[in-house]
Amino acid sequence: MPYAKGSGKSVVIALGGNALGNTPQEQLELVANTAVHIVDMIAEGINVVVSHGNGPQVGMINNAFDYAAAHDGKTPEMPFPECGAMSQGYIGYQLSQAILNEMKRRGIMRSTASVITQTVVYPEDPAFQNPTKPVGAFLTEEEAMRRAEETGATYKEDAGRGWRMVVASPKPQRIVEFDAIKDLMDDGYIVIAGGGGGVPVIERDDSYHGVPAVIDKDRSSAKIAADFKADMLVILTAVEKVAINFNTPDQKSIDTMTVEEAKAFIDEGQFAPGSMLPKVEACIEYLEAYPEGTALITSLECAAEGLKGKTGTLITR
Numbered sequence: 001m002p003y004a005k006g007s008g009k010s011v012v013i014a015l016g017g018n019a020l021g022n023t024p025q026e027q028l029e030l031v032a033n034t035a036v037h038i039v040d041m042i043a044e045g046i047n048v049v050v051s052h053g054n055g056p057q058v059g060m061i062n063n064a065f066d067y068a069a070a071h072d073g074k075t076p077e078m079p080f081p082e083c084g085a086m087s088q089g090y091i092g093y094q095l096s097q098a099i100l101n102e103m104k105r106r107g108i109m110r111s112t113a114s115v116i117t118q119t120v121v122y123p124e125d126p127a128f129q130n131p132t133k134p135v136g137a138f139l140t141e142e143e144a145m146r147r148a149e150e151t152g153a154t155y156k157e158d159a160g161r162g163w164r165m166v167v168a169s170p171k172p173q174r175i176v177e178f179d180a181i182k183d184l185m186d187d188g189y190i191v192i193a194g195g196g197g198g199v200p201v202i203e204r205d206d207s208y209h210g211v212p213a214v215i216d217k218d219r220s221s222a223k224i225a226a227d228f229k230a231d232m233l234v235i236l237t238a239v240e241k242v243a244i245n246f247n248t249p250d251q252k253s254i255d256t257m258t259v260e261e262a263k264a265f266i267d268e269g270q271f272a273p274g275s276m277l278p279k280v281e282a283c284i285e286y287l288e289a290y291p292e293g294t295a296l297i298t299s300l301e302c303a304a305e306g307l308k309g310k311t312g313t314l315i316t317r
Helices: 024-042 055-072 080-106 141-151 178-186 217-228 259-267 276-289 303-307
Strands: 010-015 047-052 112-114 118-120 133-139 154-157 163-167 190-192 199-204 207-210 232-237 256-258 294-299 313-316
Touching: 010 024, 010 217, 024 047, 024 080, 024 303, 047 080, 047 178, 047 217, 055 080, 055 133, 080 112, 080 190, 080 199, 118 207, 133 141, 141 154, 141 163, 178 190, 178 217, 217 232, 217 276, 232 276, 232 303, 256 259, 259 276, 259 313, 276 294, 276 313, 294 303
Parallel strands: 010 047, 010 232, 047 190, 112 190, 118 199, 232 294, 256 313
Antiparallel strands: 133 163, 154 163, 199 207, 294 313
């Protein structure tokens, strides 16, 4: 039955990289499938904020500008924060369009809004002292040293493949557009926000300034969910459930765990850095900030069933 506004719980969904593609063409095909699963939730009356990663996309944009600037002598070098904003724009466009098309197909009378999001970080965050996130094109050592001198950026050798710019991954402190996201969601829009963790900005002289960094999108999603007091944070990944003793004969899927149990598993080294660990940590941050909520980690395909408590790993305070 068509309706203009969700009447159920509010959910912040963090899409994993498997929900998007590495090129605009591949992504257009994948987001059509992604939209089906998101609209399955919307069809239940759920109010949804969708966030997403942007690693391959921001790298592609950064590489394109770097290549053009190096070869045609006319294209300006594009600052990294602007590359992040561009990626939010085109990913948000494709997600918004796919969700709208799927809702129209089902006769659901709701609309979408994609918000280019800025995320405040602290300039004194320790991550800025040790940039580790590689972005952009591979360069020779000579090219990297020249660019480092010209721009002040940091370049490091990347696994024997060449030199790349590396940026910090600071902790998100505040979502600049939070009020707009909340107002849109309260008015019944399906909101796409916090793409790539948001464009990192610092506050200086009572104004915002973009900085070259990458924020973990799951942590930004946790921040949005906690500030919004969303009923649930849903982090979507490639697996149906979180597992301990992963890839061993003793592997065991986890149906439910508390924050304390999750912390104990982390202390045991059960979750791989750069994979499941940041997802579990994001859920802990959300639940410690908003204990009344619940967090779910599952796959895109299982998301709708996970919201009904039928699958996935549920984490509670």
